[in-house]
Amino acid sequence: MDKKLILLFSHKLTPQQLKDAEEKLNCKEIIYLNEELSKLWQNILPETDIQVFKDFLMKNGKAGDYVLIQGEWGTVYNMVNFAKEKNMIPIYSSTARKVVEEKSSSENQVIKTSVFEHRGFYRY
Template sequence: MMKMLLLFSHILTQDQKVDAIKKLNIDEFIYLPEELQNIWSNINPYGELEIDKLNKIKEFIKKNIDKGDYILIQGDFGAVYHMVNFAKKEGFVPVYSTTKRAHKESTLDDNTVESIKLFKHVCFRRYV
């Protein structure tokens, strides 16, 4: 039974779920509890990275997945770097979701320009 712990600020799309199940043999998806999700989704952009807060997330990870299980890690660049190193050291498999991006722009009746960015999941890629 393979697990994927979700260390990012969104909910998995159906395409991501299907891809993880088919290509990574994921049987269980684990979201962070609300308190830890709040920490991850609101990394303080000022000063040094608050490692003590990330340590709470690390403890949750160690209790909920096993070596060889996947962690989807996306977010603040410094926090991602720190957690990818942690994941590799502990024997977890850190991955991220690649996307195909499209941009649509249109002029509205009042001459304002509406810009829409579309992201479509392509695959999960290991951090190397």
């Protein structure tokens, strides 16, 4: 049975994440937040009413669907618990970080670049 992957996540999935979602989670449909909710998700404050995200999940998902939840810790905690209450499957994306340091043209600066590589999806 095909499942959906609903994203409470601040960016688009990488090709590797899309492949993993289809092959390992059997998700044929990916549902992103709309532009308004995406902006709200990226700028959550303690006073933000997260009911809009609960409504989004209820409108777009059903029991057994996956929900990729990453972001502000308190909101993530609340949304993971909500997804579990609704028998959805909350997951996160694990990554490996590769850091490259190089000296800049100025002797007083070092440039650090982080590259994140998808390792897999895991249940909360």
